Amino acid sequence: MATGRTHRPATRSRGIPEATVARLPLYLRALTALSERSVPTVSSEELAAAAGVNSAKLRKDFSYLGSYGTRGVGYDVEYLVYQISRELGLTQDWPVVIVGIGNLGAALAGYGGFASRGFRVAALIDADPAMTGKPVAGIPVQHSDDLERIIEEDGVSIGVIATPAGVAQQVCDRLVAAGVTSILNFAPTVLSVPDGVDVRKVDLSIELQILAFHEQRKAGEEAGAESAVLPPAPAPYQAPETDAASASGDAAGGKGGRKGPDGDVPAVMPA
Template sequence: MTSRQNRQRDRAERGIPEATVARLPVYLRALTTLQDGGVATVSSEELATAAGVNSAKLRKDLSHLGSYGTRGVGYEVEYLVYQISRELGLTQDWVVAIIGVGNLGRALAGYGGFASRGFRVAGLLDADESIVGEEISGMTVEHIDRLEDMIADHGVSIAVIATPAGAAQVVCDRVVAAGVTSVLNFAPVVLSVPEGVDVRKVDLSIELQILAFHEQRKAGGPGDYDPVADDGAPPGATQYVEAVVEA
């Protein structure tokens, strides 16, 4: 069993809800900003405001980690950063391969936040012969035929799929067959994977549609949707951790 699978088993045994796991990176981002600003301790109210959640939810989430803070003082920022980083597996390096080097793949390759958060991009792959061999962000784009070799040679743990929709499932099948059990999918398609493989989907068009939904309601559009009654999320909206990609 891998260390990641061990952590997943431990979280399940401790009863940490998936919704809490999804919010931990948001807390970590807020805490890192506080730490960079020289803040040593933070109250649950202050941290909740920085993370965009209510303080009761934050305290409950952190209690799953065994972190309750100190009455009248709050949470020690440095220690809480360590706690959450350890829980998320960020105290070790994770090797990533980016498959599909179009505009989005290039932006991901140039994103400086990966290394500072424990992720190392091992390489870039594409099927387009005109792109293969090109230097992007200090890496040489390799042909997709090298996919399995790259996974084996570099110990890739996470595959980022940024291909067109028509190629995504075939690529996913190959990375899973090569032993990768975590996939971040930017392709506009739902991927089918076997049990034990985790897929996180990021679809920017869906998020824009959700924002359009809210804009329509603000302007007095059709329907009687009450955002307060539904915790501010429209029907079918998925909560996920935002990934900011800087080109």
């Protein structure tokens, strides 16, 4: 029941904007560092600098949580650590399973920051029988046959998928069926999940591609900063080798009429 009531309202939580939620962990980390150095208070300016944002944004963000500062002074570090932790739900600890103990899964299992704040690696799961029982980062790998049992027994609600893309969806389905409602996906695939399940994605090559885009822009900026509205690259479009289907007459036809900035490419034309 309760599947798909509203369209997808779960994104926006209470009053706190999603963009703010995404920054809270950042503030928390900066605050934790201050706390370890026994710094009693910080101003929004200082904290913002440590977190890499600007102070107006930080103050606005905090204003959604409540009025936790002291005018003319700043914020009490310990107090704020507590408040943000609570807001993020880190005062309880969350058992997490990692599925797919390859290179990446092993790296995740050994990641210190994982265990440190609020999260506990409840189990490592892999489909390879050769891995079963082998300890990784001190935790024995369990076979994926036991996935459902593990999740239920430990009350796991957060799953991390570090499998190859090909099996990510089916792993996801099993996790969800077993009761997991939040998934962190490292596999380069779009996962489809029912309403009420949150998925966050971490994708290497996407990040690199975004960097490449900006990198390319910088390269094109060498001459004439103002007038440099030239296209990324005038490289010619390589003929698309339409194998089998759609060879004659259809598709790849009327591309001449595009009105993109410029950098026109020769219209497609099968040899």
